Amino acid sequence: MKKITISTFLLAHVFCFAQQQIVSQNYSTGTQPIYYTLQSSSGKTLNYDEILGTPYPDKNFMKAKISGTTDEQVPIRYNSYNDEIEFKKEDEVLALPKKTEYGRIEIISPKKTLVLLDTSDELNGYFYEIVNGKNKLYKKIKTKFIDYTPAPNGYASDKPANFKTLDPVYYIKTEKGFIKKPKSQKDIINQFPDKKDSLNNFFKSNKIKFDKDEDLIKLVTFLNEN
Secondary structure (H helix, E strand, C coil): CCCECHHHHHHHHHHHHHHHCCCEEECCCCCCCCEEEEECCCCCEEEHHHCECCCCCCCCCEEEEECCECCCCEEEEEECCCCEEEEEECCEEEECCCCHHHCEEEECCCCEEEEEECCCCCCCEEEEEEECCCCEEEEECCEEEECCECCCCCCCCCECCEEEECCCEEEEEECCEEEECCCCHHHHHCCCHHHHHHHHHHHHHCCCCCCCHHHHHHHHHHHHHC
């Protein structure tokens, strides 16, 4: 696809941005704070700053390069509740369209990469790319909104609304497709029958926990080298 400038990109997709918002997004100019809102079951509209926790793995906007645009660096952050990439353009914050051409976001520092994946399940969307290569390791971070709960009686306390970050979910992408949420050695060996012996030796020498970044990095790196 022909490279386009960020300015042209914004003009072409400003209508898409408005359509893609899951919560109402209000942005103001200058140094005014940006508020996002959610509707509570109590009928009250809650600003993000009224909710405990955060939907952002990192609240700060970080400079990044977005595929399908020029090499201009754009301030972005990931909203893991909405599964959206938010980016700044001058004094506005907008949501990046979920399109394949803009589906690779490379954060400059600290170095991280977010990739838009079609996984054909409920976790479709943005994943952190942990290992690249013939076999790739991806991590999904998802945040849940837990609504305000009133106290059932005078002896208990109200439970405030909060954002809860769920345990990460890992996917391994192979030439055959995705290994989704691997939980055992068998899940891996079944996908690589030609590597059965070497994998058995690898697992004997390495106690791999399938919910740990460092262990899965070691496993996928081994797959790429053998």
